[in-house]
Amino acid sequence: MMALSLALPKRWQPASVWALYVVGLVPAAWEFYLGATDQLGADAVKTFELFLGLWAIRFLLLTLAVTPARDLFGWNYLRYRRALGLLCFYYALMHLTVYMVLDQALDVQAVIDDVLKRPFIMFGMAGLVTLLALALTSNNFSIKRLGKKWIWLHRLIYIIVACGALHFALSTKVLSTEQYIYIGLLIAMILYRSYRPIMMEKRRAARKPAAVSRSKAA
Numbered sequence: 081m082m083a084l085s086l087a088l089p090k091r092w093q094p095a096s097v098w099a100l101y102v103v104g105l106v107p108a109a110w111e112f113y114l115g116a117t118d119q120l121g122a123d124a125v126k127t128f129e130l131f132l133g134l135w136a137i138r139f140l141l142l143t144l145a146v147t148p149a150r151d152l153f154g155w156n157y158l159r160y161r162r163a164l165g166l167l168c169f170y171y172a173l174m175h176l177t178v179y180m181v182l183d184q185a186l187d188v189q190a191v192i193d194d195v196l197k198r199p200f201i202m203f204g205m206a207g208l209v210t211l212l213a214l215a216l217t218s219n220n221f222s223i224k225r226l227g228k229k230w231i232w233l234h235r236l237i238y239i240i241v242a243c244g245a246l247h248f249a250l251s252t253k254v255l256s257t258e259q260y261i262y263i264g265l266l267i268a269m270i271l272y273r274s275y276r277p278i279m280m281e282k283r284r285a286a287r288k289p290a291a292v293s294r295s296k297a298a
Contacts, residue, residue, distance in 0.1 A: 097163050104167040107135055108174060125182045132175040133204075133248070137262050139168035140244060144237070144269035151276065162218050169215040172208050200250035207243030210236050238273070241266050 111131050114120050120127045143164040149155040179201075184190045195201045214234055216222070223230050245266045248259060255263075 093159055097160060100160055100163045101167065104139065104163070105170070108132060108171065125178065129175060129178040129183060132171050132178060133251075134262075136168050136171035136175055137244060137248060137266075139164055139171060140241065141262070141265055141269065143168055144241070144266075144273070147276070148269070148272050151279070165218060166215055169211050172211055176205070176208055198250075200247050203243045203250070204247035207240050207247060210240050210243065214240070238270060241270050 111120070111128055115124045115128045118124070143161055146157050146161040146164070149157060180186060180191065184194070191201075195205070214236060217226065217230060217233060226233065245263050249255060249263055252259070
């Protein structure tokens with residue numbers, strides 16, 4: 081059975097990566113415009129802050145979805161995974177910036193008090209710090225320089241997902257349907273990553289008899 085290919089022609093792919101960055105940042109720009117023109121309601125800062133956090137979760141999910149899409153459907157979007165991961169980082173960083181600058185007015189003591197009172201903020205900050213390590217090494221130079229260590233470093237994605245899910249889940253007293261959906265998807269992505277080595281080994285084992293049969297036939 082032939083997999084449906086949704087890939088762009090190679091000559092368009094480099095430009096499409098940059099287009100992804102532009103399109104990916106449009107929601108933040110539009111929401112900022114709405115806030116600047118007083119169209120975000122009574123608590124514009126909190127609305128903007130939550131909006132940025134939600135998009136960080138969305139881009140995290142899209143980043144995690146690249147591998148299952150290739151394994152299960154044959155859709156190869158590895159070229160875009162780095163951009164999706166960086167967009168996740170940008171939104172998480174903007175989310176923190178709005179919280180620190182607009183919400184807490186750079187009052188460090190107020191932030192510390194908030195962390196002690198609401199541990200979900202601590203999980204969010206831990207996730208962002210870990211995400212920063214991945215963002216700083218998401219380039220070809222780091223891949224060549226770190227070698228196999230780069231692979232181990234980027235397995236920190238498990239910690240990022242755990243921190244993101246806890247931050248998102250604990251941010252409200254009662255989980256909404258939307259939160260259940262996103263948290264469920266994050267858990268599903270991690271479970272898939274955990275099962276993937278077993279699945280790939282089964283596929284390799286299944287191909288071996290076929291390869292032996294073809295060699296004997298030849």
